[in-house]
Amino acid sequence: MSFWIAQFLTGLASAASLFLVASGLSIIFGVTRVVNFAHGAFYMVGAYVAWSLTERLSGAFGWWGGVLLAAAAVAALGALAEILVLRRIYQAPELFQLLATFGLTLVAADLVVMLWGPDELVGRRAPGFTGSIALFDQMIPAWDLFLIALGPVALGLLWLLFNRTRFGVLVRAATQDREMAAALGVNEKWLFTGVFALGVFLAALAGALQLPRESVNHHMDLRIIVDAFVVVVIGGLGSITGAFVAALLVAQLNAFGILLFPKISLVIIFLVMAAVLAVRPWGLLGRPDVAQRPPAATSARPWRPLGGAGRLAMAALVLAAAALPFVSGDYLVIAATETLIFAILAVSLHVLLSVAGVASFGHAAFFGLGAYGVALAVKGLGLGMGAALALAPLVGLVGAGLFALAAARLSGVYLAMLTLAFAQILWSIAFQWVEVTGGDNGVLGLWPAGFAAQPAGFYWLTLGLAVLVIGVSRVIMFSPFGYGLRGARDEARRAASIGVSPGLMRWCAFAIAGTGAAVAGALFAFLKGSVFPDTLAIPVSVDSLVMVLLGGVQTTLGPLAGAVAYKALSIWLLSQTQWSKLALGLVILAVVLAFPRGLVGVVNQWRDRWLTQRRPGHGEPP
Amino acid sequence: MAAQQLPSSPPTASEPAADGLCVDGLNAWYGQAQILHGVGLNVGPGEIVALLGRNGAGKTTTLRAIMGLVRRSARQLGFRGADIGPMPPFAIARRGLGYVPEDRRIFTDLTVDENLETGRQPPRPGAPQWTPERLFELFPNLGRMRDRPGGAMSGGEQQMLAIARTLMGNPHMVLLDEPAEGLAPRIVEDMAAALLALKREGLSLLVAEQNLNFARLLADRAHVLAGGESRFSGTMAELDADPDARDALLAV
Numbered sequence: 001m002s003f004w005i006a007q008f009l010t011g012l013a014s015a016a017s018l019f020l021v022a023s024g025l026s027i028i029f030g031v032t033r034v035v036n037f038a039h040g041a042f043y044m045v046g047a048y049v050a051w052s053l054t055e056r057l058s059g060a061f062g063w064w065g066g067v068l069l070a071a072a073a074v075a076a077l078g079a080l081a082e083i084l085v086l087r088r089i090y091q092a093p094e095l096f097q098l099l100a101t102f103g104l105t106l107v108a109a110d111l112v113v114m115l116w117g118p119d120e121l122v123g124r125r126a127p128g129f130t131g132s133i134a135l136f137d138q139m140i141p142a143w144d145l146f147l148i149a150l151g152p153v154a155l156g157l158l159w160l161l162f163n164r165t166r167f168g169v170l171v172r173a174a175t176q177d178r179e180m181a182a183a184l185g186v187n188e189k190w191l192f193t194g195v196f197a198l199g200v201f202l203a204a205l206a207g208a209l210q211l212p213r214e215s216v217n218h219h220m221d222l223r224i225i226v227d228a229f230v231v232v233v234i235g236g237l238g239s240i241t242g243a244f245v246a247a248l249l250v251a252q253l254n255a256f257g258i259l260l261f262p263k264i265s266l267v268i269i270f271l272v273m274a275a276v277l278a279v280r281p282w283g284l285l286g287r288p289d290v291a292q293r294p295p296a297a298t299s300a301r302p303w304r305p306l307g308g309a310g311r312l313a314m315a316a317l318v319l320a321a322a323a324l325p326f327v328s329g330d331y332l333v334i335a336a337t338e339t340l341i342f343a344i345l346a347v348s349l350h351v352l353l354s355v356a357g358v359a360s361f362g363h364a365a366f367f368g369l370g371a372y373g374v375a376l377a378v379k380g381l382g383l384g385m386g387a388a389l390a391l392a393p394l395v396g397l398v399g400a401g402l403f404a405l406a407a408a409r410l411s412g413v414y415l416a417m418l419t420l421a422f423a424q425i426l427w428s429i430a431f432q433w434v435e436v437t438g439g440d441n442g443v444l445g446l447w448p449a450g451f452a453a454q455p456a457g458f459y460w461l462t463l464g465l466a467v468l469v470i471g472v473s474r475v476i477m478f479s480p481f482g483y484g485l486r487g488a489r490d491e492a493r494r495a496a497s498i499g500v501s502p503g504l505m506r507w508c509a510f511a512i513a514g515t516g517a518a519v520a521g522a523l524f525a526f527l528k529g530s531v532f533p534d535t536l537a538i539p540v541s542v543d544s545l546v547m548v549l550l551g552g553v554q555t556t557l558g559p560l561a562g563a564v565a566y567k568a569l570s571i572w573l574l575s576q577t578q579w580s581k582l583a584l585g586l587v588i589l590a591v592v593l594a595f596p597r598g599l600v601g602v603v604n605q606w607r608d609r610w611l612t613q614r615r616p617g618h619g620e621p622p
Numbered sequence: 623m624a625a626q627q628l629p630s631s632p633p634t635a636s637e638p639a640a641d642g643l644c645v646d647g648l649n650a651w652y653g654q655a656q657i658l659h660g661v662g663l664n665v666g667p668g669e670i671v672a673l674l675g676r677n678g679a680g681k682t683t684t685l686r687a688i689m690g691l692v693r694r695s696a697r698q699l700g701f702r703g704a705d706i707g708p709m710p711p712f713a714i715a716r717r718g719l720g721y722v723p724e725d726r727r728i729f730t731d732l733t734v735d736e737n738l739e740t741g742r743q744p745p746r747p748g749a750p751q752w753t754p755e756r757l758f759e760l761f762p763n764l765g766r767m768r769d770r771p772g773g774a775m776s777g778g779e780q781q782m783l784a785i786a787r788t789l790m791g792n793p794h795m796v797l798l799d800e801p802a803e804g805l806a807p808r809i810v811e812d813m814a815a816a817l818l819a820l821k822r823e824g825l826s827l828l829v830a831e832q833n834l835n836f837a838r839l840l841a842d843r844a845h846v847l848a849g850g851e852s853r854f855s856g857t858m859a860e861l862d863a864d865p866d867a868r869d870a871l872l873a874v
Contacts, residue, residue, distance in 0.1 A: 166739060173729045173740040180727040183689055184741045185715035185791050 006138035011255030012248070013144035013213070016151035019247035020206035021224055022231035023158060023240050024199035030175040030238035031195045034086060035413065037542075038101040039203050040225030041108035046074045046204025047216045048116050051123045054211065063127050071205035078200025082193050085589060090192075092596040095359055099549040100592045102542060105221060106585030112218050114579065123211035130212075143212045150209070154202075155244045162240070171195055175238055226424070226538065227254075230269055233417040234276050236286020245284055267428035270421040274406075277418055281409045303486075303556050305478045321463055325456035333455045334527070339567040340459075340466045341523045345540075346547040346559035347470050348516025353545075354553050355477055356509030357489030359416040362423030363544045366514040368536030369399045370521025372430065375443035375531045385449045385526065389465075392522035393515045399426075400514020404507045420541065427536035442532035446525050462523050469516050470560065476512065477556060485509055517544075550591060552598025561599045642666040642826060643688070643719070643795060647697030650680075650687035657683045658694070661852050663845040665795060665828050670821050672837035672858075673830040674871055675847035681830035682724055684847065685797040689721045690714055702794060718746050720793035724800045724830075726784040730773030734764055737772050737783055741790035749794045750823040757786040760816055778809040785816070795826040802836045814839045834871060846870050 025039045053066030085100050129146050132139040162168035174181040174191055182188050207220065231250050235242030250269055257268040264271075282288055306314060321340075325333050349363045373392030377383040383391065407418050430437045437443065452458040476482050488495040488502040495502055525531045534540070543566070551562025569587060573580040595602040643665040650658040658680050665671045675681050687694040690711045699707040706714045715721070729737050738754050745751045758765030761782040767775065772783060781801060788796055801817070802810045817827060817840055831837045837844065838858060846854035846867045854867035861867055 166742075169732065169736045169739050172731060172736075176729050176731055177727055179691060179711070180723065180729070181740060182711040183691065183715055183721045183723070184787065185712050185743050186740065187712045 002136040002138050005136045006140060007255050007259065008252070009135070009140055009144060009148065011252040012151070013141075013147040014254065015247045015251035016147040016154070017206040017210055018224075018227060018231055018251055019151055019244050020154060020202045020209075021228045022235070022243040022247055023154075024202035024206075025228050026232045026235070026238055026240065026243050027171070027202075028196055028199040029232070029413075031171055031178075032086070032090070032097075032192050034097040034101065034196075035095070036101050036196075036199070037098055037225065038081070038104040038108065039199070039228060040221035040223070041105045042074055042078055042200045043203040043207040043224050044112060044216075044218065044220040045077070045108055046070055046207030047123075047210055047220060048112050048121075048207075049073055049204070050208030050211055051116075051121050051216050054124050059127075063124065067205070067208040067211070070208045071201050074204035074207075075197045075201035078204075079193050079197040082196040085593065086196070087189065087192070088593060089596050093553050095353075095545075095553065096549055096592070096596065096598075099546055099588060102546060103585045103588035103592060106581040106588065108585075109218060109221065110579045110582035110585070114582070116216075116218075118218065120215040120217045122215045125212045141213075147209065147213075151244070151247075155240065158240050167194065222538070226420075227269070229417060229420065230273050232283075233414060234273050234283055236280075236283030237413060238287075239283070239285040242283055242285030263432060264428070266432060267425050270424045270428070273421050274418060274425070277410060277414060277421075278406070281411075281414060283414070303477065305474070318463070318467055322460065325459055330455045333459045335568070335571050337455070337459045337462045337527055338524075338571070339564055340462045341520050341527065342543070342547065342567045343560055343563035344466050344469050344520040344523070345517055345544045346551070346563035347473050348513045348520065349544045350548050350553075350559035351473055351476070351516065352509050352513035353548055354555075354558070355482060355489070356485045356506060356513075358506055358509060359413070360419040360513075360541070361416045361545065362419035362421070362541050363513070363517055364536050364538065364540035365403070365419065365423035365426050366396045366400055366517035367521040367524070367540055367544070368423070368426055368430065368533075369396045369514070370518030371525040371531045371535040372437065372443075372521075373518060374446055374522045374525040375437075378446050379443055385452065389519075389522050389526075392525075393518040396514040396516075396518020396521065397511055399518075400510045401507070403514075404510035408503055408507070420538070423536055423538070423541055427533050430533040430536055437533070440533065442530050444530045446531065447529050448526045452526070458527065462527075465519060465523065469519055473512075473516065474556070481508075546588070550588070550598060552595075552601030552604075554597060555600040555604060558598050558600040565599060641702055641794075642669070643702075643828065644698060644700040645684075645688060645696065646699075648684065648687055648694060648699065649696070650683050650692050650694040652683075652692060656850070657692075658687060658850045661687075661847065661850070663828075663852065663855065665826050667794070668821065668824055668826055669842050670817070670827045670829060670840045672841035672844040673828055673847065674834065674837060674844050674861075675832070675853075676871065677832065679847040679870075680850040681832075681847055682799055683850070685721065685723075685799050685828070685830055688714075688797060689719070715791060715793075716743065718749055718792070718794040720788035720791055720796040722784045722788050722796060722798045722801065724803065726777075726780045728772035728775070728780045728783055728787075731771060733769050733771055734775075734783060735768045737787050738790050741787040743791040746792045746794065749792050750789075750820075750825055751792050752786075752789045754790075757789060760819060761786055778805050778813075781805060781813065782816075789820075789825075793825070795828065796820075798827055798829045800830055800832065802831070802833060810836065 021039065021043055025036055028034060028036050050067050050070035053070050054063050057063065057066045081104055085104070086097055089097055089100060126143055126146070129142040132141050133145060162172060170181065170186050170191060174186065174188065178188060227250060231243055231246040234249065235244070235246030249272070253269050253272060257265040261268055276284065324336055345363070345367055349360065352358050352360055370392045373395030374388045377388035377391045403422050407415055410418055431439055447453065448458050452461045484495070484500045485505050488500055488505040492502040521535060524535065547562040547566045548559045549562070550566055551558030551560065570580065570584055573583050577583055591599070597605060645664065646662045648658055648661040649656060661680065661684055663671070663673065673681050673684060683692060686692045688699070690709060696707055699705065701714070701717060701719050704717060706717065706719070729740060732740070735754065738757070763779055764782055764786060767779070772780065775783065785801070801813055805813060814836065821827065829837065829840060841858060843857050844854070844861050845852060846861070848870040853870045854861060854864055
């Protein structure tokens, strides 16, 4: 019994830091509508800076001073990032800011290794809280008891801030209606900067306060960010109290899941999150999301199919791509194959994100289903490559179809988070159901057969399938069915009133996107000759999102350009420098700032401007 | 006919731009679609001017464009001697130009007191000064529900709160979008009385209105819009005498 109580107290202590991180994330999203992917990075940097400061500053005051100073310094960094990067792109399509914060995350990940080295750092304990206290026959670290008390105190302070200060009232007002707040004389710019700095301060403080509990390392960022997202969604976006309750719940699930359900310990949080969202689509204490902006993909520039010249250019591009194996070695051909596979993945996400207007943070789910579909077909059913490549997309189709049915009530960021949960559930199954999936060891020996056994042959196969998938997606985009998808995206109610069911449209979009992603996953399995749980992991989801956003979410050719640019760049950087994340992050930030409409978006903009200049007298908005 | 015909007329009389609002050649866009085509109007200090027009004539867009809430360009956009054309909305509000939108846009999660706090700005020399207590004298209903969340109020109460919230910024002038829309007839009379009381305090008002009778209760002068263009500018009496302007107003 006493062991359980000790475990419960450990869970409570973890909940405090989780709450600080999640509440910061929630506040930032509420006001600025930015999904701050870099929040985990700020948490990690907070821990590193606090480590350095507490090593240098001595005495009891020094330790505490170091922790607070670290949080304040990182908050200042956060404010700087907001001013230099985010402030310039609030007008960009929603989710585009995600790309910027992802770039910041990459930069931070390499910078901490550069500055503090790759090894784990063990920090000093908090003066006065170094020992343990006997409670219920168990030794409880005094620091844990401090953290347990800190949680409610932080909740109370935040409540006072938001309910008893002018800053708090303005933040709540701007959370609901930014434009009205501005029309009343509230300077949004500095309010946003203040809110961002506050959120970052909370994250960095949480990181700094972890010093006495665990070593500081450069994996802290991703480990906390997923839990923090889950907490925010379970609690309800924008609700501080909800974040508190959800942090308690998630921390206890983490503490007890491993004891009670060791087989499904990794998946349990996401199952609970899916269950909560099924009952309360806006989280425990959240409220229906009022969309303040049109969906990410809504564009004033109408989409058009390629004209004659465009088609010729495309055909020439495909021919040139097909000629690649004649002029280059195997390494380049394999790299090009991988790039093409990710182009298929990006195009499939584009159907969901841009055409249907549904954001997904878990596109890896369908990619991984395709990859494991191949493993199942080859190892389980003993099928050949052709049959496996035909079967695997069906696995993605079924998975996406079932998921879309289960998620029918959700929308917006909540739906995006449920896709993340779905991917994480599948990842956990692949990781923990060792008997079937081989767990972390994966499934090996999935080699392509016959003509595709050589890199060039497999490259041509991939190119053929890429042309097929991309062609089909474009036919869909410009078919009456595609107009239905876009109509339901832009005006769900009006679409419904003319007989286009937004629910059905969304289901179809998931089915199409899931199938396309599974084709990519299946090819990826044969390219690597193996399947690992990594194919279902968050980096794949993030990469696919980055590719679409980089290319331009409001464009039709964006995903193709984004995938080629991003994948080729990251493969090349990896071979050139050990600081490839830093370089990639800086490139992403540069692209974000220079081309807030994405790579293809900026080309379109130039072309439009050129065309309007040739037609004098046409009014151009300022 | 004595009425000025717009667009074309520069501000007449003793330079109203120096202490009022002077708009000339105002264009505005939603996305690629141009909604306003060279709208011109002016409001002098202490005046109530009605902005009249049918549904879709561009009244709301004109007010939003003046506040900088939609993309716009203008030959002249002057308020109390300053060019507000390049300013973001918050800076325009901080020069003493208030705005009450058509759909009120009360912060529903915030209490009456908190809603008032969001509008608070420092006292402004030469403009009427407001405190919550003074506003509760003007709108007694609000004073009885200071702790009620904005979402739990009736439409009429929300309209009062929206005006009171803007007045907390101690503005020289307020742009008021259809203040009587959707209100019960008795409340409409209260509203007209309250607006006339504001005028006596020295506040100027530009009131977008579809209801000519309500406008007649308040306004000294009127501007008429149709199809995003200015059609008429003059006194209420001149409006009644102008058949073209009345055609632009008659409901479809």
